Amino acid sequence: MKAVTWHGKRDVRVENVPDPTIKEPDDAIIRITSSGICGSDLHLYEVLGPFMGEGDILGHEPMGVVEETGPEVTHVRPGDRVVIPFNISCGRCHMCDMQLYAQCETTQVREEGMGAALFGYTRLYGQVPGAQAEYLRVPQAQFGPIKVPDGPPDERFVYLSDVLPTAWQAVDWADLPERGTLTVLGLGPIGQMAARIARVLGHRVIGVDLVPERLEMARRHGIEVIDADDADDVPDAVRQTTGGRGPDSVIDAVGMEAHGSPGAKFAQTLTGLLPGNSAAPLMSRVGVDRLAALTTAIETVRRGGTISVIGVYGGMTDPLPMLRMFDKGIALRMGQAHVKKWIGDLLPLVTDDADPLGVMDLATHRLPLADAPRAYEMFQKKQDGAIKILLQPST
Numbered sequence: 001m002k003a004v005t006w007h008g009k010r011d012v013r014v015e016n017v018p019d020p021t022i023k024e025p026d027d028a029i030i031r032i033t034s035s036g037i038c039g040s041d042l043h044l045y046e047v048l049g050p051f052m053g054e055g056d057i058l059g060h061e062p063m064g065v066v067e068e069t070g071p072e073v074t075h076v077r078p079g080d081r082v083v084i085p086f087n088i089s090c091g092r093c094h095m096c097d098m099q100l101y102a103q104c105e106t107t108q109v110r111e112e113g114m115g116a117a118l119f120g121y122t123r124l125y126g127q128v129p130g131a132q133a134e135y136l137r138v139p140q141a142q143f144g145p146i147k148v149p150d151g152p153p154d155e156r157f158v159y160l161s162d163v164l165p166t167a168w169q170a171v172d173w174a175d176l177p178e179r180g181t182l183t184v185l186g187l188g189p190i191g192q193m194a195a196r197i198a199r200v201l202g203h204r205v206i207g208v209d210l211v212p213e214r215l216e217m218a219r220r221h222g223i224e225v226i227d228a229d230d231a232d233d234v235p236d237a238v239r240q241t242t243g244g245r246g247p248d249s250v251i252d253a254v255g256m257e258a259h260g261s262p263g264a265k266f267a268q269t270l271t272g273l274l275p276g277n278s279a280a281p282l283m284s285r286v287g288v289d290r291l292a293a294l295t296t297a298i299e300t301v302r303r304g305g306t307i308s309v310i311g312v313y314g315g316m317t318d319p320l321p322m323l324r325m326f327d328k329g330i331a332l333r334m335g336q337a338h339v340k341k342w343i344g345d346l347l348p349l350v351t352d353d354a355d356p357l358g359v360m361d362l363a364t365h366r367l368p369l370a371d372a373p374r375a376y377e378m379f380q381k382k383q384d385g386a387i388k389i390l391l392q393p394s395t
Helices: 041-045 162-174 189-200 211-219 234-240 262-273 276-285 292-300 323-327 339-350 370-382
Strands: 002-006 012-016 026-035 061-068 081-083 137-138 181-185 204-209 224-227 249-252 306-309 333-335 364-369 389-392
Touching: 002 370, 012 370, 026 370, 041 370, 061 137, 081 306, 137 339, 162 189, 162 306, 181 189, 181 389, 189 204, 189 211, 204 234, 211 306, 224 234, 234 292, 249 292, 276 323, 292 306, 364 370, 370 389
Parallel strands: 181 204, 181 249, 204 224, 249 306, 306 333, 364 389
Antiparallel strands: 002 012, 026 061, 026 137, 026 389, 061 081
C-alpha cells in the first residue's frame, strides 16, 4: 500500500510499504477513505523529529471502511463505515472505566513514561503506524472504532477522530458559567471548532489569531475576532471588550510553537539540528516550548477564571509565572482528549443536516494521498489559505 512516511525535518514522502495484517484477536483492518493532517503532525514535521524513526507512517485522524476483524471484535464488521479515535484505548481498564481514555493502562507507553498510545506519533506514544495511508491496522478494535452512518460525505464525520472531541473537551474543561465569555487563542482547526462549540452552547466567544483566512472563517460562524497583528497588547484588547475584567475562561489552542517567543524558537531550532540520539534526551529534560500563548492566556483570563490548554506542549522545564497564576486564582486544565468520552455529545450534532457546528466549512483543501508532501509544506507555511487539509487515498 501507499503511505506517508517520515524521513527527517520537513521531509515526508509517499512510499510503498507492506499492507497491515491482523496480529492480535482484537485488531481490525480499515480501508482509509479520508485522513486529516493535524497541527500536531506539524510538530513531527518541524520540532519533534528526534523522537521519530526513518520511515514511520504519519497520521492520526482517519475514517474509512472495515475490511477485516479479529475474533474479539464484535461491535463492527467488514463493510461498516467507521471513524478511528487518535488515541488507542481498551475500554476496560481502570482509567478507561473513569473515561480517561488518553491514559489507558493497557496501551500506556511505560518505557517512555507516557500515556495511551497514539497512531502515527513518535516512539513517545508507541510508534504505532499511522493513518495517512491506504490501510490501517487498528489495535484494541473491540472498543475504539466509532460506527457512523452511510451516505453523508466523510467531512461530516472524520473530525470525530480528533478535532471535534479535542475541541469539545477544551470547552468542557474551560468550566464556563452559564452564558459566559470565552477567549480562544489560536483559530486553527481546534480553535475554530472550540469557538463554534462554545457559541452553540450559548456562550460569547472572542477568537484571537493573526492569519487573515482564520479570522475570516471565524467571523463566518459568528465569532468575535481580534487580529493579534493589530493589537499592541492582546490581553488589554480582550479586557476592553469585557468591561475591563477579562473573559471567564481562555482556551490555549496554540501550544508549543506560538509566535512571539524568539528565545524558545532558537532553542527549538538548535535542538532540531542535533543528531537524534543527542536531541531526544535533551528535549525530554529541557523546556523547548514557546510560551507566548500560555502567558497571554494567564494575563487575559479574569481573576478566578479557568485556562483550558489543548495546544500541545513538549517542554519539561518551562518557566511559568507562578506568582501571577496564584495571585489571580487561576484554574488550569490540560491534556490529550479522551475521544470516546465526548462522542455521545457530538454525534447528534454531526448527523444533524442543519450542520450546527459547520463541519462542512472547515477543510480548505482535499488532496490525494500522493500530494502529501506538498500538503505538509502548504500547511506548515500557511500557504493558499490552508486551514485544514484532508488526504484522500484513491482506493
